[in-house]
Amino acid sequence: MNILFLTISRIQDIDSRDIYTDLIRKFRNEGHLVYVVTPYERQFGLQTALTESKGVYILGVRTLNLQKTNIIEKGIGTILLETQFNKAIKKHLNSVTFDLILYSTPPITFTNVVKNLKKKNPQAISYLLLKDIFPQNAVDLGMFSKNSLFYWYFRKKETHLYRHSDYIGCMSPANVEFVIRHNTFIPPERVEVAPNSIELSPSPFSSDKTKIRKKYHLPKDKLVFIYGGNLGKPQGISFLIQCLNVNKQRNDCHFLIVGNGTEYPKLKSWFDNTKPQNISLFSGLPKEEYDELVQSCDIGLIFLDYRFQIPNYPSRLLSYLKYKMPIIAATDVNTDIGTIAEKNGYGYWCESNSTAHFTECINKFIQYPESIKKMGEKGYQFLLNNYLIENTYQKIIAHIKV
CATH class of the missing domain: 3.40.50.2000 (Glycogen Phosphorylase B;)
Known part of the structure; x- marks a missing residue:
């Protein structure tokens, strides 16, 4: 299958070990062709480009700084992601037909990217790896209130992302229950536990x-x-x-x-x-x-x-x-x-x-x-x-x- 993975994690080395690169390698090792769309934050001075690394295609998209930056740039950068990702995918991956569209939160602003990909690839399954429940987590920490425009905007983005996801994989049973309880429009059978997971290295234990x-x-x-x-x-x-x-x-x-x-x-x-x-x-x-x-x-x-x-x-x-x-x-x-x-x-x-x-x-x-x-x-x-x-x-x- 052709698989597209959207993420704001900075992915350059497919052999690095974390929950996303481990999953990417697993799909690759099972014979699937994987395309990754990842930010090239401006702090690294890279331009948007499509490269190939060890059997995986990586589309790096130039963005504003999204991590280790001030909250204003992070907020604006997060909002602009949809437009930047859409433009880069259309330019570099327009000829590819995808069977599976994978994406993770944060952020919840991939809605229009997923919507456009589903329109172009109606046979594709869209699968959300839910790692972050936003904007509720920001409300919990007192960053803004439920009565603010920020909450209204991001909550609308969140519900639209859920609606355009064929399946939602959550980190634990409590996450599944929370998502279903607070989003009654989602059929429960579309929400399941798909936890954070890793590939064990051959020799994980030191002897000294x-x-x-x-x-x-x-x-x-x-x-x-x-x-x-x-x-x-x-x-x-x-x-x-x-x-x-x-x-x-x-x-x-x-x-x-x-x-x-x-x-x-x-x-x-x-x-x-x-x-x-x-x-x-x-x-x-x-x-x-x-x-x-x-x-x-x-x-x-x-x-x-x-x-x-x-x-x-x-x-x-x-x-x-x-x-x-x-x-x-x-x-x-x-x-x-x-x-x-x-x-x-x-x-x-x-x-x-x-x-x-x-x-x-x-x-x-x-x-x-x-x-x-x-x-x-x-x-x-x-x-x-x-x-x-x-x-x-x-x-x-x-x-x-x-």
């Missing part, structure tokens, strides 16, 4: 944990709790700082924070002023170095802002499970990432408005260190059963097999 810890100046004889990933408003960094502050005097464990984002300066300022002895803070690392660092730790941490009414499901969970690490999920009450972890025995959940509850979760691992390996194995098995790329591929392909 001590050497890695020495390299990053981590204690070799204490439990290390790691938070890795984006440090932005959705992660509730103020609560993360509160949790670290409450536990900064401990000498029975170590906390490691690795990442970057809009809230990183706030965390860095607290770290520099407090100078905690049992906490390490690194800005973002290359993926290979980050993976090396993660597997030297013991327990993975997940944080989400308590105000969320939408059920987020962060993909950083996958790297923890891949390296057989149990988790602590400090989140709002609407996501099911923590309850799924507890139900399946690979982690603990606490609400992200109680440092006492978070500390209780820390103490469980300190008091019962023998449980860590067992819980990590359960998490790894859950990954094998639910979060491998094969699972998501089969969910999508089942709708278009003849």
